[in-house]
Amino acid sequence: MARSAESTRQRILAAAYVLFRQRGYSRVSMDEIASATTVTKRTLYNHFQSKDQLLAAVLETQNELALAAFKTFGDQLTGSPSAIVDGLFRDLAVWADKPRWAGSGFTRLVIELADLPGHPARAIARRHKAQLETHFGDLLKRAGVRDAHRRAREIWLLSEGAISLMLVHGDRTYAAAAAEAAKRLLRGSSR
Amino acid sequence: MARSAESTRQRILAAAYVLFRQRGYSRVSMDEIASATTVTKRTLYNHFQSKDQLLAAVLETQNELALAAFKTFGDQLTGSPSAIVDGLFRDLAVWADKPRWAGSGFTRLVIELADLPGHPARAIARRHKAQLETHFGDLLKRAGVRDAHRRAREIWLLSEGAISLMLVHGDRTYAAAAAEAAKRLLRGSSR
DNA sequence: GCTTAAGTATACCGGTTAGTGAATTTACAT
DNA sequence: ATGTAAATTCACTAACCGGTATACTTAAGC
Numbered sequence: 001m002a003r004s005a006e007s008t009r010q011r012i013l014a015a016a017y018v019l020f021r022q023r024g025y026s027r028v029s030m031d032e033i034a035s036a037t038t039v040t041k042r043t044l045y046n047h048f049q050s051k052d053q054l055l056a057a058v059l060e061t062q063n064e065l066a067l068a069a070f071k072t073f074g075d076q077l078t079g080s081p082s083a084i085v086d087g088l089f090r091d092l093a094v095w096a097d098k099p100r101w102a103g104s105g106f107t108r109l110v111i112e113l114a115d116l117p118g119h120p121a122r123a124i125a126r127r128h129k130a131q132l133e134t135h136f137g138d139l140l141k142r143a144g145v146r147d148a149h150r151r152a153r154e155i156w157l158l159s160e161g162a163i164s165l166m167l168v169h170g171d172r173t174y175a176a177a178a179a180e181a182a183k184r185l186l187r188g189s190s191r
Numbered sequence: 192m193a194r195s196a197e198s199t200r201q202r203i204l205a206a207a208y209v210l211f212r213q214r215g216y217s218r219v220s221m222d223e224i225a226s227a228t229t230v231t232k233r234t235l236y237n238h239f240q241s242k243d244q245l246l247a248a249v250l251e252t253q254n255e256l257a258l259a260a261f262k263t264f265g266d267q268l269t270g271s272p273s274a275i276v277d278g279l280f281r282d283l284a285v286w287a288d289k290p291r292w293a294g295s296g297f298t299r300l301v302i303e304l305a306d307l308p309g310h311p312a313r314a315i316a317r318r319h320k321a322q323l324e325t326h327f328g329d330l331l332k333r334a335g336v337r338d339a340h341r342r343a344r345e346i347w348l349l350s351e352g353a354i355s356l357m358l359v360h361g362d363r364t365y366a367a368a369a370a371e372a373a374k375r376l377l378r379g380s381s382r
Numbered sequence: 383g384c385t386t387a388a389g390t391a392t393a394c395c396g397g398t399t400a401g402t403g404a405a406t407t408t409a410c411a412t
Numbered sequence: 413a414t415g416t417a418a419a420t421t422c423a424c425t426a427a428c429c430g431g432t433a434t435a436c437t438t439a440a441g442c
Contacts, residue, residue: 022306023306024217024303024305024306026215026217026218027217100306102305102306103302103305106359107302107355107359108302108305110358110359111294111298111299111302111303111355111358112215112302112303114215114293114294114299114358115213115214115215115291115293117361122359125359126359126360126361129356129359129360130360150368153365153368154349154368154369154371154372154375156352156356157348157349157352157353157356157365157368157369157372158345158348158349158352158372159352160351160352160355160356161347161348161349161350161351161352161353161355162348162352163355164298164302164351164352164354164355165320165347165348165351167301167302167305168297168298168301168313168316168317168320169317169320169321170308170317174344174348177341177344177345177348178345178348180345181345181348181349181376184345184375184376185372185375185376
């Protein structure tokens with residue numbers, strides 16, 4: 001083996017994710033990714049066959065990371081259903097308040113590629129969102145919510161809607177409105 | 192004057208909208224738009240200074256059209272709050288069921304340009320969504336809903352979320368779930 | 383110290399893109 | 413019929429993009 005081997009691959013994946021999340025897929029070039037990783041374009045192509053496959057690998061990696069992060073986050077939330085919802089949307093508001101926030105990388109990329117149903121990135125993003133929704137449903141169930149997975153889906157709808165509308169309007173009070181609605185939905189669903 | 196004059200401009204705007212909505216902004220070329228309008232690229236640039244300004248003009252036009260359409264749609268809905276919500280989400284499901292559906296053109300384009308806060312398209316899209324939300328609020332108010340505009344915002348969040356998740360999953364039952372949630376939110380808000 | 387995988391440097395290819403220039407042709411209004 | 417606005421034709425630029433080729437250098441393991 002020579003030099004760093006596997007770590008180079010990780011550096012590429014990390015740099016590519018930052019760029020893709022920030023500016024989407026088409027408007028990020030391979031030269032740019034190479035430059036951000038301080039690596040030659042040739043090295044990029046030694047690790048990934050094409051730009052599309054790089055994107056797929058990036059999403060796969062981020063799926064694992066985000067899922068792990070969400071599970072840790074969920075384990076911290078052990079209070080009432082209302083507290084869980086408040087925590088979820090508070091985190092959303094904080095996240096959306098970052099200077100150059102551009103929404104969920106997954107959603108953003110899927111919407112950019114919405115006319116390419118066969119793109120590998122879409123299957124990964126789909127699985128990702130499904131896993132998050134399911135995990136959130138488990139969380140609500142553990143907190144004693146009736147019809148937990150149905151409520152989880154509804155709250156997830158509110159959360160995705162808030163992301164969209166905050167992006168369009170730049171108005172992060174949508175997170176608070178979504179939180180209020182979510183708590184209204186939970187009312188009368190405590191077991 | 193010569194030939195068709197203003198009508199050419201309208202043809203360009205219509206063709207460009209179809210392409211932008213279908214495939215986004217970056218991946219549609221000016222040559223393609225010209226070809227779809229059966230017009231020369233030179234003519235395109237006689238009517239619009241740049242691709243960005245063409246996009247802005249397209250959104251401006253579609254804003255007027257969509258707003259008018261939504262107002263007609265709203266006038267047809269004169270029943271109970273539940274009936275209004277059902278109508279809204281039934282229309283959403285039908286819309287999303289179209290073969291090559293790719294979400295709301297406005298949302299799609301804003302998300303693609305999420306990292307360009309100064310882009311003219313964003314201001315137009317923002318105004319568009321705000322007008323729709325306000326009009327929907329008026330509709331609920333007329334139907335006797337308490338806190339009508341707050342409820343309208345919450346239901347709008349559900350609707351935007353449904354669009355996002357239907358795009359990601361290709362599963363149009365999200366519209367039904369959103370409708371159920373919306374009706375739950377309205378429960379106890381009838382005046 | 384040699385081997386060998388990993389990375390560098392750099393030039394290149396074919397294709398596409400937004401946008402321009404300039405001369406020409408079309409069609410409508412008077 | 414004639415002026416003129418509108419549209420055509422088509423060649424062209426300058427930049428960018430994904431991806432490849434070749435020859436060279438580096439560093440780690442044995």
